[in-house]
Amino acid sequence: MKTKSLLLYLILGLSLPALAYVLLNRTVRPAQPGLALQLVKVDRGTIESQLRVTGLAASERKVVLAAEESARVSEVLVQTGRHVTKGEALLSLDTTDIQAEQQIQQAQLQQAEADMSSRRAQRDAVHQDMLAGGESRERVKELDLQLRSLEARRDTVRADAGRLQLRLKKRSLSAPVSGVVVSVDIKAGETAQAGKPLLAIIPENSMQVLAKIEPADAAFVKEGMSALIALDGHPETEVREKVIRINPAVEREGSTDYLAVWLSLAAGGLNARFNQQLDVRILTGSAQTVIRVPVETLFSKAGKSFVWLLVNGKLKQQAVVVGMMGDRYAEIRSGLEAGQTIVVPQGEMLSEGTVIDTAHTLVKP
Numbered sequence: 001m002k003t004k005s006l007l008l009y010l011i012l013g014l015s016l017p018a019l020a021y022v023l024l025n026r027t028v029r030p031a032q033p034g035l036a037l038q039l040v041k042v043d044r045g046t047i048e049s050q051l052r053v054t055g056l057a058a059s060e061r062k063v064v065l066a067a068e069e070s071a072r073v074s075e076v077l078v079q080t081g082r083h084v085t086k087g088e089a090l091l092s093l094d095t096t097d098i099q100a101e102q103q104i105q106q107a108q109l110q111q112a113e114a115d116m117s118s119r120r121a122q123r124d125a126v127h128q129d130m131l132a133g134g135e136s137r138e139r140v141k142e143l144d145l146q147l148r149s150l151e152a153r154r155d156t157v158r159a160d161a162g163r164l165q166l167r168l169k170k171r172s173l174s175a176p177v178s179g180v181v182v183s184v185d186i187k188a189g190e191t192a193q194a195g196k197p198l199l200a201i202i203p204e205n206s207m208q209v210l211a212k213i214e215p216a217d218a219a220f221v222k223e224g225m226s227a228l229i230a231l232d233g234h235p236e237t238e239v240r241e242k243v244i245r246i247n248p249a250v251e252r253e254g255s256t257d258y259l260a261v262w263l264s265l266a267a268g269g270l271n272a273r274f275n276q277q278l279d280v281r282i283l284t285g286s287a288q289t290v291i292r293v294p295v296e297t298l299f300s301k302a303g304k305s306f307v308w309l310l311v312n313g314k315l316k317q318q319a320v321v322v323g324m325m326g327d328r329y330a331e332i333r334s335g336l337e338a339g340q341t342i343v344v345p346q347g348e349m350l351s352e353g354t355v356i357d358t359a360h361t362l363v364k365p
Helices: 001-026 095-129 139-172
Strands: 038-041 043-058 063-064 069-078 089-093 172-174 179-185 196-204 208-213 226-231 234-246 251-254 257-264 275-292 299-301 304-311 314-325 329-334 341-344 363-365
Touching: 038 208, 043 314, 043 329, 063 257, 139 208, 257 275, 275 314
Parallel strands: 038 363
Antiparallel strands: 038 341, 043 208, 043 275, 063 196, 069 089, 089 172, 179 196, 208 257, 226 234, 226 275, 234 257, 251 257, 275 329, 299 304, 304 314, 304 341, 314 329
């Protein structure tokens, strides 16, 4: 019995110091040195509070073109996305019916001219006979009336011909303004119905960005605020624009309420296509030279915010008071000082007092 007790004491005597050494000197060593953990220096800098939404390249100015009378489409000369100049032909409608009417009117006009020429010659001859005493003045007046009637008939035919010419011109639709074709709703061979939209053009330099923002978020947006806009998925195309108008009425799309917020979009700035999706970040506020940390270093516990602070090579769970939140940084109003070092966990299970092997940890400036 004494031998067993001595053996147990010996085992405990050897294992307890080893266990204590492990517990007191735990070190998080990344599986791939320099990748699992990052050390970040707390600094002072600028924070911009941003509202991030999806926008669409749009315009409130849209020129819609329609045929004035129904006719078959002979040819469509443009397609969606095409830039057109003022006066450029867009599509042509069939003119067979008008050309047939023009041929009839041309024949009527020639006949009217021939009848007038014949009656004028007759009148002139009778007038000469009257002067010689062979015809009465009443006969001359009668022929004058007939000639005026023929002239009126000819003028009517000419007016009808002019109206046909106008109809002929209207069978070719041209761009009333320079801009971009944003819709083509007809094909060659189809019949264009009078008054039904066929094409639409966005005038040059009228492209803007439409952001549909939930009313609660829109309350933070004001006209004149700066915004960063980029093609969706291409942050390198980012340009700085501004909020130019906020529609006062709440609108509904499906089951969602929104306010329409319009932002400027300089011509050629993004080369965005009409209705193209854009990434919009509206800068709703900013703070200068404040203590800040990357947002990914923060974590929550029991409704409070914390960071992992590195103190003498060991981790400390440090409570902080967070102020303005930006896209990349968060303002720290209390709990940290500039120059201190904090840790980005990146999936590692960290705990209070853990020793950090700084020699194998990536230091982020």
